[in-house]
Amino acid sequence: MDHPAIDAHQLTKFLIRFQAICALVLLLMVSGLDFFFPTQYALKAAVHGISAISALVVGTFITHRAYFLLRGARTNYKSLRKWTAAATLLNFLGAVSGNWIYMRYRGQDGPRDWILKNVPDFHNVLMEFKEFVSLFPFPLMVVATFTLFYYKDHIHLRHDMKQFIAIIMMTSWFFLMLGFVSGLILAKLRFV
Amino acid sequence: MKTHQSNSNHAPKSDHLDDSELKMPLYSGPIVAATLSALLGLFTLVVTHHVSRLTKGLDQMIHSYGYWMPGSTGTGPDGSIGNYSGKETLALIVWGVAWLLFHYLWRKQDFSLRALTPLFIGTLIFLMLGLFHPIIDPVVLFIAGLFGYAAS
Numbered sequence: 181m182d183h184p185a186i187d188a189h190q191l192t193k194f195l196i197r198f199q200a201i202c203a204l205v206l207l208l209m210v211s212g213l214d215f216f217f218p219t220q221y222a223l224k225a226a227v228h229g230i231s232a233i234s235a236l237v238v239g240t241f242i243t244h245r246a247y248f249l250l251r252g253a254r255t256n257y258k259s260l261r262k263w264t265a266a267a268t269l270l271n272f273l274g275a276v277s278g279n280w281i282y283m284r285y286r287g288q289d290g291p292r293d294w295i296l297k298n299v300p301d302f303h304n305v306l307m308e309f310k311e312f313v314s315l316f317p318f319p320l321m322v323v324a325t326f327t328l329f330y331y332k333d334h335i336h337l338r339h340d341m342k343q344f345i346a347i348i349m350m351t352s353w354f355f356l357m358l359g360f361v362s363g364l365i366l367a368k369l370r371f372v
Numbered sequence: 373m374k375t376h377q378s379n380s381n382h383a384p385k386s387d388h389l390d391d392s393e394l395k396m397p398l399y400s401g402p403i404v405a406a407t408l409s410a411l412l413g414l415f416t417l418v419v420t421h422h423v424s425r426l427t428k429g430l431d432q433m434i435h436s437y438g439y440w441m442p443g444s445t446g447t448g449p450d451g452s453i454g455n456y457s458g459k460e461t462l463a464l465i466v467w468g469v470a471w472l473l474f475h476y477l478w479r480k481q482d483f484s485l486r487a488l489t490p491l492f493i494g495t496l497i498f499l500m501l502g503l504f505h506p507i508i509d510p511v512v513l514f515i516a517g518l519f520g521y522a523a524s
Contacts, residue, residue: 283450287448287452312417315460340484345403348492351496
């Protein structure tokens with residue numbers, strides 16, 4: 181008897197995309213639902229959360245592309261340039277919206293006042309660390325984007341350049357994660 | 373760190389690009405310029421953060437660089453960005469100026485990126501630890517003491 185199977189290539193492609201879309205939607209809900217939180221700063225919180233999660237997702241995707249660069253394998257540089265530029269833009273949005281929500285964090289009877297009164301180390305150590313470390317990914321991603329646009333596809337001729345850019349992408353992701361997790365801890369501790 | 377002026381040693385053959393397609397040699401100077409200027413910007417962020425904590429006067433001075441930023445000052449429940457705006461501004465200025473200068477100087481130079489990599493990662497680790505108060509505060513206070521400042 182003939183038992184025709186589903187085209188493995190098509191099935192794999194579909195499942196990868198389906199999994200990625202499901203994960204993205206669910207992750208975005210973590211901050212997207214901030215819009216409906218009972219606070220007058222819901223918009224600021226949601227915008228910052230969504231931009232931070234988006235930056236992290238795209239930054240993570242970029243690190244997967246970076247492995248091809250590390251190995252010196254062929255990659256689609258046109259697509260890589262677009263994704264890296266998108267990651268830079270999202271990091272920028274994350275930093276700007278971070279400034280926006282930071283105002284309320286420091287505001288009268290805001291999270292900072294509460295944290296300093298109840299668990300001061302979370303502000304004095306964690307927040308003071310997070311507010312600066314969160315700025316690290318943006319310039320690093322700018323360097324990666326600049327390099328990919330400056331050298332265009334010719335970067336393929338220099339394996340050392342590809343490796344260096346891959347390392348920059350990975351360090352950027354590391355600081356993105358640090359900032360994201362610290363921000364999440366602080367938001368859990370005291371929401372705006 | 374500077375190694376040579378041409379890229380001949382770094383040009384593995386590719387199946388869709390080769391040296392003959394290049395009108396100009398590929399110099400690594402622009403990457404080095406972009407990377408070091410970004411690190412300098414981040415270093416500025418760390419230094420201004422610690423300097424602003426030393427005295428009220430230094431805090432106000434650093435804050436004043438950020439007055440152009442919407443929300444840099446203000447009180448009440450909506451708060452303000454405070455001196456963070458000044459630290460970001462100074463970091464942006466140092467990053468931008470250093471990048472322009474380094475790029476101009478090194479755009480036709482070739483450097484060893486292999487040598488730059490540990491320097492890059494080491495500097496990032498140093499900067500990260502420089503933001504972790506339990507570790508860096510005694511060091512900052514020691515250095516500030518040498519200049520006659522005591523933490524306020």
